[in-house]
Amino acid sequence: MSEKLFKIISKVMNVDFKDVNDESNPSTISNWTSFNGYVLLYELETNFNVKFSIDEAMDVKNVADIKRHLKNHGVILND
């Protein structure tokens, strides 16, 4: 499932799949602007059928944070 998550991130941020990891964040991915961050959350909501709260959205600082919130919503990610 991590693969699915990384694929979405690589698509939205227009970066190579292999360049995405748990530590990826706006300073390591140049396309990770605040707006693209929002587009990413939107894509995650659609693809994993979840709804993030505004607190969760504001809390995301890197990919690991996204994983944590997805898990809280019951999404199973096999690392």
Place this chain on the structure above:
Amino acid sequence: MEKEEPLSKYILDSEKLDIHNFNKKIKVAFLSSFTINGLSESLKVKCSKKQISCNPYVAGYNQYNQEILDKKSGLYFFSPDITFLILDTRSIFGDLFHFPYSITKSERENFVNEKINEIINLITKFNKTSNSKLVITNLALPNYSPYGIAETKTSYSFHDAIIDFNKKLKENLLNINSVYVFDFFKFIIKHGENNVFNFQNYLFGDIKISLDYIPYLANELMPYIISFLGLTKKCIVVDLDNTLWGGVVGEDGFDGIRLGPQPPGNAFIEFQKYLKALSQRGIILVINSKNNFDDAIQVIREHPFMILKENDFSCIKINWNDKASNMLEISKELNIGLESFVFFDDDPVNRELIKKTMPEITTPDLPHDPSLYSEVIQSLHDFSTFQITSEDTSRGQMYLEEKQRTVSKNFSSNISEFLKTLNLEIEIKETNSFTIPRISQLTLKTNQFNLTTQRYQEDQIQKFSEDTDVLINCVQIKDKFGDNGITGVFIVKKTNSDEWFLDTFLLSCRVMGREAEKAMLYFIINQAKKNNVKRIKAKFIPTLKNKPIADFLPNSNFYQENDFWIYNLETPFNMPEFLTLREE
């Protein structure tokens, strides 16, 4: 309604686009009072699908006032063709959005008037500084009111104020030619406030159009691009069986086809009504059908539920020829290039034939269900124009008269004998607020009898009309069958006291072949003589489509000098006797 791709796909696709790929180019600026990221990307991708290179400029977040007021702003440096100014109710109303009843009724009225003044002042400043067309949105009406159900029992309520704002915005801009209102109010009605607006989007990033609706908005802005570039379609060509009625008349018979007030026949009535409305606003209707002529024409002439009558069609091809050959004949008879046609046929094989052999023609895919045909017609943006002129609304009648003229042509032994019988009158008209939009439209749309194919927007025509060094007129052509309306334009630049230059010289395809151009040239020559000018210089700029005018200059006694053609004013010029020239 066609479902849009997600915004993320548009953003990705736009990054892959090379905006210099296409010949047709447009520069579009976006100003807004809230976050509209993704809109320029969506529009870029949509333009590329129509072979248009769209070069966007997106102003900073909520910077529209500064961009317009500062003459040195990035906006003016970018020099857009079209500028979209996208406003929203919360930004305009500020605190009054939540607390409209903290002030009195008359204060609310004053507030709306002040806001309108502010915006009109801003638009005036913009118009003084930029040649760009401006498209401004009106305001969406929120379902919310602090008064709830009592809102409708309140005089000049919060909602009334928004509606009043929209009404005043429209009224103030009605007669400003280069400024248009985009009906954002209706955009929200179409898609629903609960879909387009969500609080999380808004509070998180001041995004007032949720991400998946940005591409829908881009779609609704496309007509402005189409219209600006003069890519508006002129004619819709329809099939008959299973398109205008259900079933096949050759097999099901006159009484067996499905056309009437009961379903499924009513779907075809509904569709025919949409076609009729298009024809009333100037889109030409044509039939291209494989059928026995007698079977099909009987339905058109006698079926009690046919909405479209024989006279609604400017050209009728009902035969067993292949549809592509028919299309070529239609194009020839109506004098309209293939790129101006939309082809509407339920048969995928026919659609494929036209798509393959005539890719210039727009051929939309039709759903299997005829109840969805009207929606397909409604969603086609290809018929959009900035303004509907009186020529547009009477075009169907004019082409019908043309059909009668063509019949006369067949009976006349030779063409000049025929022209003599037409009682042609050519009236030279001045530029004014009625003719300027039409003149611009003619320069944008005329392809065939057009010497230089210079395209001019209304504001450019306006400037020519104010310039004493420019002779600009339009021409109204009448004959015994009726009035063809304003169908000719010439723009002559008075280069110096000895020489004038023919910048633009065109006739609508509708009036070609009647030698009206000779009356126009006769008029120009006489004006030049009155001003003691020695020679008229002209240039023929060939395009793929303007062959009909290729021989006009040599045939009119112009002689070639390098890249130009020269008419020496000592050369006598005779206008054919059968033409009557009038001046307004």
